[in-house]
Amino acid sequence: MMKFFYAPNTCSIGIHVMLEEIGAPYESIKVDFLAKEQFSERFRSVNPKGKVPTLVRDDGSVLTEYQAMAFWLGRAFPEAGLLAEDLEAQTRALELLDFMVATVHMRGFTFVLVPKKFTPTEAAQQELTAHGREVIAAGFDRLAGILGEKEWLMGGYSIADPTLFYLTAWARLKDVPMPDALAAFHDRMLARPAVQRALKMVG
Ligand SMILES: N[C@@H](CCC(=O)N[C@@H](CS)C(=O)NCC(=O)O)C(=O)O
CATH class of the missing domain: 3.40.30.10 (Glutaredoxin)
Structure with a gap:
């Protein structure tokens, strides 16, 4: 197992x-x-x-x-x-995942969640958090644009959606604003039995 x-x-x-x-x-x-x-x-x-x-x-x-x-x-x-068979869809899924994990998470949420990890100075921590919030805001705008009117990021439900979900869950946890489309996406995820x-x- x-x-x-x-x-x-x-x-x-x-x-x-x-x-x-x-x-x-x-x-x-x-x-x-x-x-x-x-x-x-x-x-x-x-x-x-x-x-x-x-x-x-x-x-x-x-x-x-x-x-x-x-x-x-x-x-x-x-x-x-969770992952389409064709090369183009798999490549696009990886492109999306990398943007969410390597940019919005690592360059955005990391600085909002654990600024103390990078500097002991409170003023510097606040600057890092502010920078993280900017990266998240730009990233969320981009992701909301990609989602558009669709239910899921790639059209059909895929590995990209639980990934976006951990970001929207952090946004809810930390009171980070998100576009309406992402808030609605988060609620759609919460309705899935697997998520529950x-x-x-x-x-
Ligand atoms: N690229 C990373 C992302 C994972 C990651 O950053 N995990 C965080 C939690 S969200 C972690 O385990 N951090 C350990 C720590 O903060 O000591 C990976 O998958 O290894």
């Missing part, structure tokens, strides 16, 4: 939702960030990078890095329909 390492209120919820949409058996294991468990020997022996999401597959091999994990899940469980199951498991 696959083993999935997650932490509450982190990007791992995106992969958690994908696992629930897929329905293959897995065990979910919480990494307690409040207890700094990501730095523990137990977790570092699984993922030396100390990051969630981390996925141990059925053959025991460890998969790290959000985009790679999402791509693998999409390809390995085609019956779930994943949120319940995370607690």
Whole structure:
């Protein structure tokens, strides 16, 4: 059985939702960030990078890095329909995922969620947070434009949507404004049984 390492209120919820949409058996294991468990020997022996999401597959091999994990899940469980078969659609999905994870998350939300990680100075932390909010605002505008009138980012539901969901969940958590289209998207995600199951498991 696959083993999935997650932490509450982190990007791992995106992969958690994908696992629930897929329905293959897995065990979910919480990494307690409040207890700094990501730095523990137990977790570092699984993922030396100390990051969630981390996925141990059925053959025991460890998969790290959000985009790679999402791509693998999409390809390995085609019956779930989370990733179209054709090269162009797969390339566009990766383009979207990279923008959401590497830019809106890493260059935006990181500075809003954990500015203390980068500087001990309060004024500098405030500047970082303000910069993060600008990156998020521009990123959210772009994503709302891509979503347009559609229900899901790529037309049909795909690995891109649980990824956008972890960003909109952070926006709700941190009172970061988002365009109406993204707020409506977030509510559509909350109505999905797989999302409800994943949120319940995370607690
Ligand atoms: N590119 C990263 C994104 C994952 C990431 O940034 N995870 C955060 C949680 S959202 C984390 O585990 N942080 C550990 C820490 O802050 O010590 C990956 O998938 O490895």
